[in-house]
Structures are given as C-alpha cells and as structure tokens.
Amino acid sequence: MVTQRNIMDGSNGDVADDHYHRYLEDIEMMHSLGLDSYRFSLSWSRILPKGRFGGVNPAGIKFYDSLINNLIQKGIQPFVTINHFDVPKELEERYGSWLSPEMQEDFTYFAELCFKMFGDRVKHWITFNEPNLMVKFGYLNGKYPPNHCSKPFGKCASGNSSTEPYIAAHNILLAHAKTVNIYRNNYQAKQGGSVGIAIYMRWYEPLRNITEDHIAVSRAQSFEAPWFLDPLFFGDYPHHMRQILGSNLPKFTEGETQLLKNKIDFIGINHYKTLYVKDCIFSPCDLDTYTGDALVSESAERNGIPIGKPTPVAGTYVVPSSMEKLVVYLKQRYQNIPFYVTENGYAQIGNISTTADELVNDTERISYIRDYLTYLRFAIRKGADVRGYFVWSLVDNFEWLNGYTMKYGLCHVDFKSLKRTPKLSAKWYSKFIKGYEQIEMASEESHKHVAS
Numbered sequence: 001m002v003t004q005r006n007i008m009d010g011s012n013g014d015v016a017d018d019h020y021h022r023y024l025e026d027i028e029m030m031h032s033l034g035l036d037s038y039r040f041s042l043s044w045s046r047i048l049p050k051g052r053f054g055g056v057n058p059a060g061i062k063f064y065d066s067l068i069n070n071l072i073q074k075g076i077q078p079f080v081t082i083n084h085f086d087v088p089k090e091l092e093e094r095y096g097s098w099l100s101p102e103m104q105e106d107f108t109y110f111a112e113l114c115f116k117m118f119g120d121r122v123k124h125w126i127t128f129n130e131p132n133l134m135v136k137f138g139y140l141n142g143k144y145p146p147n148h149c150s151k152p153f154g155k156c157a158s159g160n161s162s163t164e165p166y167i168a169a170h171n172i173l174l175a176h177a178k179t180v181n182i183y184r185n186n187y188q189a190k191q192g193g194s195v196g197i198a199i200y201m202r203w204y205e206p207l208r209n210i211t212e213d214h215i216a217v218s219r220a221q222s223f224e225a226p227w228f229l230d231p232l233f234f235g236d237y238p239h240h241m242r243q244i245l246g247s248n249l250p251k252f253t254e255g256e257t258q259l260l261k262n263k264i265d266f267i268g269i270n271h272y273k274t275l276y277v278k279d280c281i282f283s284p285c286d287l288d289t290y291t292g293d294a295l296v297s298e299s300a301e302r303n304g305i306p307i308g309k310p311t312p313v314a315g316t317y318v319v320p321s322s323m324e325k326l327v328v329y330l331k332q333r334y335q336n337i338p339f340y341v342t343e344n345g346y347a348q349i350g351n352i353s354t355t356a357d358e359l360v361n362d363t364e365r366i367s368y369i370r371d372y373l374t375y376l377r378f379a380i381r382k383g384a385d386v387r388g389y390f391v392w393s394l395v396d397n398f399e400w401l402n403g404y405t406m407k408y409g410l411c412h413v414d415f416k417s418l419k420r421t422p423k424l425s426a427k428w429y430s431k432f433i434k435g436y437e438q439i440e441m442a443s444e445e446s447h448k449h450v451a452s
C-alpha cells in the first residue's frame with residue numbers, strides 16, 4: 001500500500017490503468033493506431049521484490065515476457081526503461097538507496113538480470129528515466145520519495161539539499177556506466193542492442209538581453225542535461241557545476257573518469273517545458289526549488305507576456321521552436337550521437353467525474369504535437385541524427401503527485417470502468433504516422449524557423 005498524503009486527489013497507483021491485466025487490449029490498440037514502437041518501464045520490485053537480497057518473482061518475469069512477445073508479434077519494438085523512479089523498499093531501508101554507493105551493485109544486478117531475461121528480444125534499453133528530475137525531487141525539494149530536503153529548498157524531516165542530490169546522481173552515473181560495461185562486454189555482441197538514458201530537459205531563454213542572463217541560461221542548461229550527459233561522454237561534470245557547487249559536488253577518481261567516458265549509445269530527451277531564466281549571482285532573486293541550485297531564477301513571463309500559449313498545466317506553455325533548439329544544442333555538444341525524443345506531450349486537467357466527451361475532443365493536443373514535430377523536422381534538416389519520437393502518453397495515466405487529474409493520453413481512460421477511448425489526437429496521430437496527414441505549421445509563429 002501507498003501513503004496517500006502527497007497525492008493531489010488522494011488516489012494511488014495500485015490499479016492505475018491496469019495495463020498489467022489489459023496489455024493485450026492495449027497492444028491491439030497500438031497496432032490499430034499504427035505505432036511501431038512502445039516505450040515502457042520495468043518495475044524493479046515486481047521483478048526483484050527485495051532487490052539482490054531476495055529471489056526473482058516469476059510472475060513479474062512472465063508478465064514482461066508476454067508483453068514483449070506480444071508487442072513483437074504485432075511488429076511493435078519494445079523500448080525498455082529499466083528504472084523509472086521506483087526502488088525496492090528493502091534498498092531504501094538498508095542503506096538509503098541512491099545515497100549509498102552500494103546501490104551501484106544493486107542496479108547492475110537488476111539490469112543484468114533484465115539483459116539475461118529479455119535481451120534476446122529487446123534492442124533498445126534505457127537505463128534510467130529522468131534521473132536528473134528524480135534526484136532533484138527526491139533530495140533537493142523533497143517532493144518525491146524518499147522526501148529528503150533542507151532549507152531553503154523545502155521542509156523535510158531529514159536530508160541535505162546542498163549535497164544529497166549530487167551524491168545520488170553520482171551513484172546513478174556510476175551504476176549506468178557499469179551497466180553499459182556489462183552489456184557491452186557480455187551481451188551486446190550476441191544481442192545486438194544499444195543502451196541509452198532518458199533525461200528531463202527544458203529549454204531556457206534569457207529573461208533580459210544582458211550577458212548575465214545569457215550566462216544564466218547556459219548555467220541552467222549545464223545543471224540539467226549535461227549534469228548527466230557530460231560525465232557519460234567526457235568523464236566529468238560541466239565546469240559550471242564545479243564552479244558553483246565546489247566540494248558539494250563529488251569527484252570522480254581517474255579510474256571512474258575512464259569508466260564513465262563514452263558510455264551512451266543514444267540520448268533520449270523528455271521535453272515539455274520552456275522558461276525564462278535570470279541571473280542570481282549579480283541580481284537579487286528568490287531561488288526556486290528546481291533551478292535554484294544553478295543560481296538562476298525562472299519565470300514564464302517577460303514584461304507580463306507569457307513565453308507561449310498557456311496549457312492547462314500551470315507553468316507550462318507551448319513553445320514548439322524549443323524542440324529544434326534543444327536538439328541542435330545536443331547535436332553540437334555531443335557529436336551528433338543518435339537522438340530520440342523519449343517523451344513529449346500535452347496534458348489536460350480533469351477530475352474523476354470529467355466526462356469522456358469533454359476530453360476526447362482534444363484539438364489543442366493535435367496542434368501541440370504537430371507543431372513540436374514540425375520543429376523536430378527542422379532539426380533533422382540541420383543534420384541532427386533523430387531516430388524516433390514518442391508521445392507521452394498512449395493512455396491517460398496515474399500522473400504521480402497529480403494522481404488521475406492530469407491527463408496526457410492520446411486515448412482517454414475512464415478510471416471507473418478502465419475503458420479506453422481514442423481521442424481526436426489518437427486519430428490524427430495515427431493518420432500522421434501512416435502518412436495520410438502532413439505536419440504543416442499551424443501559425444505564423446512557427447515560420448520563425450530558428451537560425452543556428
């Protein structure tokens with residue numbers, strides 16, 4: 001059972017979409033929409049209820065085996081995320097999970113089991129989903145389990161916001177690198193797959209056209225994707241992080257640097273949001289609890305004008321041109337390594353009684369996806385090695401702290417009957433991927449194709 005104190009609608013994820021029992025129906029739906037790949041995440045404790053300190057749960061293996069086999073049978077590639085925020089309770093209780101270097105051993109044990117069990121059929125592995133967001137929410141602002149933080153970043157029973165996020169990240173990075181070593185040494189030749197990571201990445205624009213804010217943008221960027229990607233390419237953290245965090249940022253030994261270098265086959269990015277940032281080194285600011293550690297302050301408006309069209313989610317605006325900018329940024333920084341948009345999507349807000357009729361008519365979601373794809377195409381024209389795009393999400397889901405109130409699905413889910421109904425966006429997307437629908441730019445706005 002789950003403690004319910006943090007979930008907005010008092011709900012929990014015990015049943016959620018019940019994909020566990022309805023996966024055949026869901027695969028049928030993916031197939032009829034014409035999807036050619038499905039990104040899903042494994043539950044660590046479903047496979048290893050006590051981590052490496054206990055046995056394998058055969059029902060867990062059987063479920064994922066059947067899911068994978070049925071996807072492949074329908075011509076849908078499984079894109080498998082090994083860890084998506086959840087950790088077996090045993091590991092939290094034994095040594096505080098990611099705060100302990102022991103956890104590197106736990107993760108490689110789990111990942112290797114996945115390669116052994118599923119690697120004959122899975123060709124695309126993602127070690128971690130949004131580890132950067134996970135450690136900031138778990139240890140900087142304390143909103144997600146294990147709810148650690150300290151002032152001024154939040155009020156928590158325990159924690160240290162100045163050190164713990166970076167310690168957890170350090171252990172995750174080393175766990176990733178060791179996992180990739182294991183895959184490359186023992187599985188890749190035979191199984192022929194590749195291993196990447198999915199990073200949460202916003203796009204930032206300077207609030208004011210002054211040098212300090214341009215530097216603030218590059219600092220905010222460094223503290224987000226390069227925090228994890230620089231070590232896995234070059235063997236160390238971005239210099240901005242070292243400058244600001246000093247000895248609070250752990251150091252890699254020479255051996256660890258060598259271990260880390262060149263440890264991703266592709267970059268996955270989850271992208272939803274664009275914000276302005278302003279400098280907080282030379283200007284007084286209220287530091288916020290996500291970007292504050294980079295000594296910047298974020299906002300969605302400049303002189304009272306929002307950065308894009310508002311969405312139903314507070315603080316989230318539609319800025320499709322950011323898609324091109326972030327792909328070009330990553331292409332330049334990381335030698336045009338293969339790239340996937342592992343998540344991009346649009347949320348509606350509803351409560352448990354909002355009717356399907358109100359929600360299936362989601363023309364805003366169609367515009368959103370079409371316009372973001374338009375700018376992804378611009379990045380491809382500039383030579384970016386874009387290999388794929390995943391909409392978040394196929395179905396409305398249990399949306400973490402927002403419970404069932406925030407709805408990302410191409411398909412509506414009635415959380416009483418669990419019935420799935422394709423929204424207009426599902427129909428549009430299906431036509432688009434089948435080649436019957438063009439992505440035309442919606443507005444004048446989108447013609448302002450960004451120069452690189």
Ligand SMILES: O=C(/C=C/c1ccc(O)cc1)O[C@@H]1O[C@H](CO)[C@@H](O)[C@H](O)[C@H]1O
Pocket residue numbers: 129130133200270272343392399400408
């Ligand atoms: O990107 C996020 C979450 C960001 C956030 C949360 C809470 C805040 O207060 C601010 C940001 O998760 C990704 O985006 C999706 C849609 O959210 C989630 O459902 C996915 O599980 C996750 O990979």
